[in-house]
Amino acid sequence: MKTIRLTAAQAMVRWLSVQMTEDGERFIEGVWAIFGHGNVAGLGEALHGIGDAFPTWRGQNEQTMCHTAIAYAKTMQRRRAHAVTSSIGPGATNMVTAAALAHVNRLPVLIIPGDIFANRRPDPVLQQIEDFDDGTISANDCFKPVTRYFDRITRPEHLLTCLPRALAVMTDPANCGPVCLAFCQDVQAEAYDYPESFFAPKVWRIRRPEPDPREVADVVAAIKAAKRPMIVSGGGVLYSGAEETLARFAETHNIPFVETQAGKGGLSYEDARNFGSPGVTGSACANDLAAEADLVIGVGTRFQDFTTGSWTVFSGSDRQLVSINMHGYDATKHYAIPCVGDAKSTLERISAGLGDTRFDWHDPAAREAWHETVRTVTAMPNHEGLPSDAQVIGAVQRQAQENTVAMCAAGTMPGALQVLWQSAKGGYHMEYGYSCMGYEIAGAMGVKLAAPEKEVICFIGDGSYMMANSELATAVMRRVPFTVVLTDNRGFGCINRLQVASGGAEFNNLYKDANVEVQPEIDFVAHAASMGAHAEKAADIADLEAKIAAARGRDIPSVIVIDTEAVSGTGAGGHWWQVAVPQVGGPERLEKARAEYNENVAKQHIFN
Numbered sequence: 001m002k003t004i005r006l007t008a009a010q011a012m013v014r015w016l017s018v019q020m021t022e023d024g025e026r027f028i029e030g031v032w033a034i035f036g037h038g039n040v041a042g043l044g045e046a047l048h049g050i051g052d053a054f055p056t057w058r059g060q061n062e063q064t065m066c067h068t069a070i071a072y073a074k075t076m077q078r079r080r081a082h083a084v085t086s087s088i089g090p091g092a093t094n095m096v097t098a099a100a101l102a103h104v105n106r107l108p109v110l111i112i113p114g115d116i117f118a119n120r121r122p123d124p125v126l127q128q129i130e131d132f133d134d135g136t137i138s139a140n141d142c143f144k145p146v147t148r149y150f151d152r153i154t155r156p157e158h159l160l161t162c163l164p165r166a167l168a169v170m171t172d173p174a175n176c177g178p179v180c181l182a183f184c185q186d187v188q189a190e191a192y193d194y195p196e197s198f199f200a201p202k203v204w205r206i207r208r209p210e211p212d213p214r215e216v217a218d219v220v221a222a223i224k225a226a227k228r229p230m231i232v233s234g235g236g237v238l239y240s241g242a243e244e245t246l247a248r249f250a251e252t253h254n255i256p257f258v259e260t261q262a263g264k265g266g267l268s269y270e271d272a273r274n275f276g277s278p279g280v281t282g283s284a285c286a287n288d289l290a291a292e293a294d295l296v297i298g299v300g301t302r303f304q305d306f307t308t309g310s311w312t313v314f315s316g317s318d319r320q321l322v323s324i325n326m327h328g329y330d331a332t333k334h335y336a337i338p339c340v341g342d343a344k345s346t347l348e349r350i351s352a353g354l355g356d357t358r359f360d361w362h363d364p365a366a367r368e369a370w371h372e373t374v375r376t377v378t379a380m381p382n383h384e385g386l387p388s389d390a391q392v393i394g395a396v397q398r399q400a401q402e403n404t405v406a407m408c409a410a411g412t413m414p415g416a417l418q419v420l421w422q423s424a425k426g427g428y429h430m431e432y433g434y435s436c437m438g439y440e441i442a443g444a445m446g447v448k449l450a451a452p453e454k455e456v457i458c459f460i461g462d463g464s465y466m467m468a469n470s471e472l473a474t475a476v477m478r479r480v481p482f483t484v485v486l487t488d489n490r491g492f493g494c495i496n497r498l499q500v501a502s503g504g505a506e507f508n509n510l511y512k513d514a515n516v517e518v519q520p521e522i523d524f525v526a527h528a529a530s531m532g533a534h535a536e537k538a539a540d541i542a543d544l545e546a547k548i549a550a551a552r553g554r555d556i557p558s559v560i561v562i563d564t565e566a567v568s569g570t571g572a573g574g575h576w577w578q579v580a581v582p583q584v585g586g587p588e589r590l591e592k593a594r595a596e597y598n599e600n601v602a603k604q605h606i607f608n
Contacts, residue, residue, distance in 0.1 A: 012046070029082055039088075088115055096146060118155070148178060156192035254358045267425060287573070293319060301325075312605065404427055483560065491512070498579065580597075
């Protein structure tokens with residue numbers, strides 16, 4: 001057996017550089033890196049040595065580098081990914097939040113934090129967390145509950161097994177998610193005689209598992225027995241590439257469908273059977289449909305509480321759930337009739353079993369009425385005062401092109417966009433599984449890197465911008481253009497509305513209600529410009545529209561700031577969401593909120 005002597009770090013990057021997709025591209029395109037002790041001498045030198053064969057990109061924050069990688073993988077529909085490396089200690093734990101985000105959203109990212117010395121000679125090394133009862137634990141053990149696969153590399157030969165396991169997880173449509181390979185810093189620099197065959201290029205295929213015929217028969221029987229079926233389209237539809245299959249299925253059998261946050265944009269809003277989105281941030285027509293349905297067919301969805309209105313949306317006394325999903329864990333939730341398999345293949349098998357079965361129960365007029373409501377609440381303001389978030393969305397919508405992707409993450413805008421944004425196919429990117437503030441700007445860069453032909457418009461509130469904005473500088477340095485629409489309502493307007501709706505007093509969310517001596521006047525234009533972005537403030541909605549159009553053609557990010565009012569919600573749609581209200585001890589406003597809470601809890605329909 002021929003061998004080649006390499007450091008473990010050199011072996012890792014060489015192996016990663018030849019892991020290929022069926023299209024002949026690297027599955028892991030490259031690595032985001034912030035160096036520190038724990039990865040600079042080992043991995044840093046190895047990455048320098050391999051050069052463009054496995055490129056390295058510098059970011060500003062470990063968490064947001066991961067966000068960029070995750071958005072890239074989501075846009076690539078999990079068919080390509082990025083790696084991210086950090087030092088030990090705070091550099092590593094900065095990535096834990098991002099790992100949780102990827103885990104919730106079932107998205108692949110390879111996280112390679114430096115780890116403490118395997119030989120333990122300098123213990124405790126700088127930034128080392130010492131467990132008083134377990135000498136094997138380091139800070140990187142925080143990754144265990146938020147990754148799909150975790151390994152600690154304490155010997156150079158561990159790469160021979162851990163690297164293939166890592167890629168197997170990242171390319172598995174059922175178990176896909178983040179992987180953490182904690183790489184002890186002394187081991188990175190140790191040499192080993194690796195088999196030459198280990199570095200032969202390998203193609204990783206994304207399998208398409210067929211469903212069990214017995215489960216298909218169960219679903220076919222349930223649909224044939226139904227009178228009012230509806231479909232809930234989730235992110236699994238996109239990852240399967242099943243968008244057109246779902247459209248044909250809905251058309252063939254005349255079954256209306258709704259889209260979750262992860263599934264939105266899989267099909268055009270103009271599809272005659274697309275009733276928008278269900279649940280807490282759902283359209284009125286979708287929620288009315290859900291209340292009447294006797295069979296809810298989930299395709300690639302986790303049935304998260306926003307989708308189900310905390311299990312009050314699908315409220316028919318006779319309703320059943322069907323769950324088509326790649327993983328049995330998701331397929332069997334809430335006593336659903338499970339069908340484990342790839343969405344595209346499964347829908348084809350079910351459709352064949354249904355034959356010419358068709359339904360005629362949904363009301364197209366309800367859908368048209370909803371679109372009219374959207375046009376009303378997103379229209380140009382006809383009064384003085386600050387615009388609402390809905391009116392900002394309307395401005396962007398009127399300027400949107402066929403290649404526009406609206407993207408966002410947390411706060412007011414995700415709910416408003418789900419209800420109001422009229423998405424063309426592929427025109428929507430939302431991180432709402434983890435609802436992570438700070439994803440937006442880094443995520444916008446990831447979307448643009450994955451789809452350079454798209455116009456990416458990033459919606460972000462002032463609160464989320466304050467949490468994580470530094471990758472704006474990275475986008476400037478790398479000349480990655482996208483447009484940021486920054487709505488400034490002077491605090492956490494979304495959570496303030498939730499606080500009031502839950503019977504609470506306005507407290508500690510908007511700056512005016514915080515315990516501060518001076519109300520901050522933050523110049524977001526100057527801040528964004530200081531990082532090299534093209535930044536300006538829109539005077540009103542008409543000016544916002546003009547500035548969005550003018551941003552096209554720039555080779556750097558454009559940041560457009562607009563002041564908005566903090567009180568109004570979307571002005572349309574919506575549903576109850578379970579947020580616990582204090583049972584005792586509150587004033588009348590809390591007693592009223594608790595009574596409403598109790599009334600809705602009584603409507604929860606969790607079991608068939």
